[in-house]
Amino acid sequence: MTTAEKYVTAAYLVVLAVVLLYVVIYAFKLARLEREVLRLARLAAERREAGEAPRVEPAEPVRTSI
Amino acid sequence: MSLRNNRGVALASTAALLLLAGISLAFFWVPDDVDQGFSQRIFYIHVPVALTAYACFGWGAWKALRLLWTGEVRYDLESYTAVHMGVIFGILTLVTGSIWARISWGVWWSWGERQLVLFLVLFLFYSAYFMLRYSTEPGPRRERMSAVYALFGVVLIPVSFLAIRLAEGFIHPTVFTRDGPQMAGSMFFVFCVCFAGTLALAGALYANELLGKRVDASLRELEEARA
Amino acid sequence: MIAARGLERRFGSKRILRGLDLDVGDRDFLVVTGPNGSGKSTLLGLCAGLLAPTGGTIDVAADRGEIGYLAHEPLVYRELTALENLDLYGRLYRVPERRERIGMLLERFLLWEARHERVSAFSRGMVQRLALCRALLHEPRLLLLDEPFTGLDPAGATLLDAELEALRGARTIVVSTHEPDRLRELATARLDLARAA
Amino acid sequence: MTYFGDVAALARKDLLLELRSRDTLPAMLLFVVSTLVVFHFALPADSSDVAAGGLLWVAIVFTALLGLTRAFAAEREQRLLDGLVLAPCDRSAIWLAKGASVMAFLLLAEAVALPAFALFFAPVDVTLVAAVLLADIGIAAVGTLLAAMAAASRARELLLPLLFLPLAIPVIVGGVGATVADEPARYLGFLALYDLLFAILSWASFEYVVTE
Numbered sequence: 098m099t100t101a102e103k104y105v106t107a108a109y110l111v112v113l114a115v116v117l118l119y120v121v122i123y124a125f126k127l128a129r130l131e132r133e134v135l136r137l138a139r140l141a142a143e144r145r146e147a148g149e150a151p152r153v154e155p156a157e158p159v160r161t162s163i
Numbered sequence: 164m165s166l167r168n169n170r171g172v173a174l175a176s177t178a179a180l181l182l183l184a185g186i187s188l189a190f191f192w193v194p195d196d197v198d199q200g201f202s203q204r205i206f207y208i209h210v211p212v213a214l215t216a217y218a219c220f221g222w223g224a225w226k227a228l229r230l231l232w233t234g235e236v237r238y239d240l241e242s243y244t245a246v247h248m249g250v251i252f253g254i255l256t257l258v259t260g261s262i263w264a265r266i267s268w269g270v271w272w273s274w275g276e277r278q279l280v281l282f283l284v285l286f287l288f289y290s291a292y293f294m295l296r297y298s299t300e301p302g303p304r305r306e307r308m309s310a311v312y313a314l315f316g317v318v319l320i321p322v323s324f325l326a327i328r329l330a331e332g333f334i335h336p337t338v339f340t341r342d343g344p345q346m347a348g349s350m351f352f353v354f355c356v357c358f359a360g361t362l363a364l365a366g367a368l369y370a371n372e373l374l375g376k377r378v379d380a381s382l383r384e385l386e387e388a389r390a
Numbered sequence: 391m392i393a394a395r396g397l398e399r400r401f402g403s404k405r406i407l408r409g410l411d412l413d414v415g416d417r418d419f420l421v422v423t424g425p426n427g428s429g430k431s432t433l434l435g436l437c438a439g440l441l442a443p444t445g446g447t448i449d450v451a452a453d454r455g456e457i458g459y460l461a462h463e464p465l466v467y468r469e470l471t472a473l474e475n476l477d478l479y480g481r482l483y484r485v486p487e488r489r490e491r492i493g494m495l496l497e498r499f500l501l502w503e504a505r506h507e508r509v510s511a512f513s514r515g516m517v518q519r520l521a522l523c524r525a526l527l528h529e530p531r532l533l534l535l536d537e538p539f540t541g542l543d544p545a546g547a548t549l550l551d552a553e554l555e556a557l558r559g560a561r562t563i564v565v566s567t568h569e570p571d572r573l574r575e576l577a578t579a580r581l582d583l584a585r586a587a
Numbered sequence: 588m589t590y591f592g593d594v595a596a597l598a599r600k601d602l603l604l605e606l607r608s609r610d611t612l613p614a615m616l617l618f619v620v621s622t623l624v625v626f627h628f629a630l631p632a633d634s635s636d637v638a639a640g641g642l643l644w645v646a647i648v649f650t651a652l653l654g655l656t657r658a659f660a661a662e663r664e665q666r667l668l669d670g671l672v673l674a675p676c677d678r679s680a681i682w683l684a685k686g687a688s689v690m691a692f693l694l695l696a697e698a699v700a701l702p703a704f705a706l707f708f709a710p711v712d713v714t715l716v717a718a719v720l721l722a723d724i725g726i727a728a729v730g731t732l733l734a735a736m737a738a739a740s741r742a743r744e745l746l747l748p749l750l751f752l753p754l755a756i757p758v759i760v761g762g763v764g765a766t767v768a769d770e771p772a773r774y775l776g777f778l779a780l781y782d783l784l785f786a787i788l789s790w791a792s793f794e795y796v797v798t799e
Contacts, residue, residue: 100266101266111262298742301402315729383403386403457673
């Protein structure tokens with residue numbers, strides 16, 4: 098592998114690495130979101146057992162539009 | 164509340180397909196460039212990523228314009244995510260660009276390479292965009308200011324490209340700027356495949372991040388409604 | 391004059407106003423009460439058009455030149471004199487016979503002697519009275535007063551009472567205050583934000 | 588024309604404020620001269636006029652930055668912008684008036700800086716003065732809008748330079764080019780283009796920065 102080839106492959110690998118890093122960071126974010134959803138769900142369940150209707154207004158439906 | 168994200172999934176799969184095809188073509192099928200030899204193959208990732216970054220900044224500015232025009236709040240998140248994508252691809256352009264400079268001219272940074280210098284300026288500019296967002300309270304005011312700033316960004320791109328070209332009049336660059344490689348038919352085809360791949364990749368990441376931001380916003384609303 | 395439907399305003403994640411419905415007629419005198427942070431100032435800011443609702447709608451049948459707004463801050467320049475401040479606002483609001491109007495207001499609010507003095511030399515009561523002159527300068531059809539009596543000296547308070555008495559019925563007036571009983575007899579409508587939240 | 592009547596009233600207010608408090612203009616005058624003196628020591632003995640020409644523009648941009656940081660100080664500290672925004676006049680009048688006063692202070696600072704530059708470094712010619720005037724328009728136009736943005740955020744002294752400097756790069760290129768390059772017409776033309784583009788954009792978008 099000549100130095101040029103090493104560098105070119107390095108460039109492609111760097112791009113791949115950055116994209117993967119982004120995906121990993123995003124995985125953490127999604128994990129945090131999921132924990133929050135579970136916490137809210139548990140609270141809503143407790144509230145329902147306590148007989149009070151869960152006073153949680155439904156958020157508007159999530160739709161991805163570009 | 165179905166979290167269908169079929170747009171994101173569709174984009175991601177097309178991106179994977181296109182990039183796989185493009186990169187393998189770039190590495191194995193397309194002939195060497197006549198004068199630059201093998202190193203020219205970096206071209207098939209560096210330039211598509213750069214063009215995708217421009218596309219993201221343009222998309223962010225378009226969404227910002229729509230926010231100022233219609234006042235709909237959802238455009239703020241879209242503009243914000245698009246600019247975020249633009250910065251990520253901008254950083255990739257800087258990295259691959261400096262690697263290319265290293266291969267072609269033995270230096271990690273060359274002020275002679277106009278596009279590289281432009282991305283440096285844009286990187287500074289759009290980092291300030293995030294500073295602006297982090298130092299203002301969320302609300303209509305922040306949305307409108309971010310939108311105005313994003314519009315300034317898209318006007319700045321051609322203006323500073325012209326400025327960089329003019330700057331070469333008096334800053335003596337190491338004069339070896341190459342004038343865009345002439346591309347044979349097959350090269351151009353591979354370039355297009357790679358470009359479509361990076362655009363699809365940007366679209367997929369954009370759709371995912373936008374979804375994440377929207378879920379975040381809905382959760383905060385839920386959190387508040389519960390209190 | 392003012393019609394709000396499901397009005398909502400959020401600062402960051404904190405929701406101040408939650409689905410408020412409100413109707414204020416052209417001749418009404420609305421007194422808004424409620425503890426601090428219940429959204430009195432936010433509601434007046436929304437009526438003045440300085441704040442945009444983050445939910446619901448509010449439409450005000452008076453354009454910017456017809457709204458008189460007294461905020462917590464006096465909105466006058468401390469380095470300028472009373473006359474210069476009112477002259478600036480008089481020009482911006484295109485007040486006819488500006489000088490006479492300013493002179494009359496300064497006299498009425500006992501500020502005529504201090505007209506050439508800088509606001510930075512004013513007492514808290516004098517500043518509040520100057521702010522009242524600013525809010526009344528262009529004879530607004532809609533008067534929004536955010537806790538006008540705070541910081542007002544006794545002389546100023548009686549002047550304000552007289553002024554509100556005179557304007558009652560001729561203008562739309564919305565006053566937010568901590569002491570509702572002071573305006574009990576003037577008010578035609580009341581809104582307690584503590585309960586409405 | 589009432590629009591320019593409003594601009595005149597607001598500009599008069601800004602100049603009056605400056606006369607009373609006398610804090611921005613003296614600071615800018617001293618700052619630009621002391622910067623030039625610092626440059627004298629910073630430049631190695633044999634450095635060419637080109638370097639000095641370039642540094643003059645650095646001094647101008649940072650003096651402008653100093654003035655811009657103070658631009659909305661009164662409105663911000665006394666939370667006065669609401670009063671001006673509520674007035675029935677067009678909000679861009681606030682931008683034009685503030686821009687004019689920033690430009691006035693900048694011109695006064697340059698009236699001191701250019702002779703000092705001629706004294707310390709190299710003679711000042713007509714093209715340099717033309718470039719300075721054109722650059723001031725662009726700096727005042729864009730800078731005033733960014734100052735209003737920074738005034739609405741928490742970290743305003745920190746934020747303004749970050750927002751302003753990237754946008755000032757084309758102005759510096761145009762200015763330095765007109766100063767040192769052999770045929771400066773191109774650079775003056777570029778500065779004029781920058782002014783036109785960004786003045787119109789700032790004028791049109793100021794309303795969205797100060798209202799909700």
